[in-house]
Each structure stands twice: as structure tokens, then as C-alpha cells.
Amino acid sequence: MPNCTPAHLDYLDRAPYKEVNVVDLPATPEQVFAVFKDGEAWPKWFHVIDKVTWTSPEPYGVGTTRTVHLGPLKADEYFFNWEENRRFSFYFSATNLPFMKTLVEDYLLEAKGPNTTRFTYTVAYEPALPLKLSGPVGRAILARSFKRASRALVNYLQP
Numbered sequence: 001m002p003n004c005t006p007a008h009l010d011y012l013d014r015a016p017y018k019e020v021n022v023v024d025l026p027a028t029p030e031q032v033f034a035v036f037k038d039g040e041a042w043p044k045w046f047h048v049i050d051k052v053t054w055t056s057p058e059p060y061g062v063g064t065t066r067t068v069h070l071g072p073l074k075a076d077e078y079f080f081n082w083e084e085n086r087r088f089s090f091y092f093s094a095t096n097l098p099f100m101k102t103l104v105e106d107y108l109l110e111a112k113g114p115n116t117t118r119f120t121y122t123v124a125y126e127p128a129l130p131l132k133l134s135g136p137v138g139r140a141i142l143a144r145s146f147k148r149a150s151r152a153l154v155n156y157l158q159p
Helices: 029-037 129-157
Strands: 017-025 051-054 065-070 073-083 087-095 100-113 116-127
Touching: 017 129, 029 100, 029 116, 029 129, 116 129
Parallel strands: none
Antiparallel strands: 017 116, 051 065, 065 073, 073 087, 087 100, 100 116
């Protein structure tokens, strides 16, 4: 698979493109983080994901890897930040389709009440040539996908 460029949290401030979605979730940070660690849960709320396979053993943390299948796209991810029940961040280390040069996702959870968590979902990226050629249309499709995932997580966590 083509390699992607590793990046870290500072990339969130310097990436050519960045999408930020913020939603309040009806759950505690611990409950939300448990959903994030459950590979079988992802396709139930992040509807473009078909399958998540953790390729590192538990306990997960910095250095953990996983593979995510999104239709024809397969992406290997490397977790460079892991704060249990609060935050994690990863970058694409490789994909089978050359659509991203660099992609970082950051998942931040902040308790806002006894059963409410503010979820800030940030995706920062530099597209590779095929996605770059799609211009604003391709970026809009990505932005819509990230926004839908955030909203779908709210629905998934509804009691």
C-alpha cells in the first residue's frame, strides 16, 4: 500500500485542509471512549466504515495500530496520542488507494455534565492528486461524511 506522511498534533494547525465538528453526546466520556475502542461498534455509527480491525493487542495506547475498511479504501492507522477516556489521535500510515498524502484525526472528549460529553472531532489532511483534482466537490463530500459521523454518534448513544 502507498505510504502516507506521518504527522502529529501540530499538523492540526498547519494542514492545508481541516474539518472540525463539535457535538454534545448523551453519555459519559468513559462510555464514549468504550465505543471508540470497540471495533465492531464503528460501522454502526460511522456509516462509511465497513470494518475496523485492531492490529495491536490491548491495552491500546500510543503506538497502537489498526486497519479500517471504507468501501474500496483500506487505511492503516497509527495512534500517536492516547489519553484514556479523554483523547486519542492517529494518522494514516498507509492506504491502498492514493487519495491522501497526510491525514490526522483527533477525537477529544470533555465532560459537560453528569451524562453529557462534548465531542470535538477534527480531521486535518493534505489530499493526494486524485482527491486534489476533485477540488471543492471532493472536499465537500469528505466534510459531509465527517459531519454525518458526528451526528450519527449522537443517535447511536441515545438511551
